Amino acid sequence: MDKDEWQQKGAGHRQRLRDKFLAQGIEAFTDSEIIELLLTFGTPRSDCKDAARGALAKFKTLPAVLDASPGELQQIKGVGPKNIFALRFIQGVARRYLQQRIVGKHYVHSSRQVADYLIHAMRGLPHEVLRVVFLDAAHAVIDSDVVAEGTVTVNTVYPRELIKAALARNASALVIAHNHPSGALAPSRQDEELTRSLHLICSFMHINLLDHLIIGDGDQVYSFADQGLMARIRDECRRILERKD
Incomplete structure (x- = not known):
């Protein structure tokens, strides 16, 4: 498989994950798939499946991955600064959402x-x-x-x-x-x-x-x-x- 074919296959996989979310919601996702999709927000052209599995293997749970420090996340093969930004950003959004939801x-x-x-x-x-x-x-x-x-x-x-x-x-x-x-x-x-x-x-x-x-x-x-x-x-x-x- 040449580079173009590999990129097309990866793009198709990522699109299927997005379509799956739109059709079935987050309940249809495994923790590994959630982390994978979040990582692709940082590097949309990269295959993040192995990196997601590596993060889950190291930290054991989805919350632990989102709570991990940048230094800890950098130890995962395939996770770079852009991926870390995506994870930290979504964690921050979730925190603000939960905080503002309780006001009043x-x-x-x-x-x-x-x-x-x-x-x-x-x-x-x-x-x-x-x-x-x-x-x-x-x-x-x-x-x-x-x-x-x-x-x-x-x-x-x-x-x-x-x-x-x-x-x-x-x-x-x-x-x-x-x-x-x-x-x-x-x-x-x-x-x-x-x-x-x-x-x-x-x-x-x-x-x-x-x-x-x-x-x-x-x-x-x-x-x-x-x-x-x-x-x-x-x-x-x-x-x-x-x-x-």
Whole structure:
């Protein structure tokens, strides 16, 4: 097969993938086919099948491929700067889509969508970050933002900055979330101390801390509220405030 024939065969294969998506949707694709098609956005005339298989073999899952750093992706044979740009761009688009989709929606009714966004935004990060979801008086989502990076503890999170960010958005309630790069979901003693401290500080400002979420591996999320820890912390903080009165 000469070069022209090879290019025509590759172009036909890529067109069949596009037609397959238009006709059947993403559900008809394997993870390898999804990665292959994304890679072709960077190099539309190249055969990306082997590179897609190599990426999936190395990182095991589609989310792990999209979360991989440029340096890690460059280790895959056949993956170059243009392919990496395509992967990083689509990952960024997905993140913005998930973030904007939750704005204005009632948190309680859309908690799964909020969790989906937080998982996508925080899973696979090499270091801990503390992200805050800001809510209005009706518990509709206003915005979300990272307020701390590094080891997330009472000593590394600055409550003043968190309250400042909440007041700037006229937020009446918050949901905080941080990731465990180790993948573990169980909260540490430091996680509980941080939640207690932030709940107490927010109470002084008449801001309600609704939940603390821990993002682990995959699609798993630990909720302080669902596990009863939030209610316990709320009771402890109320007793502290009553003693001050």
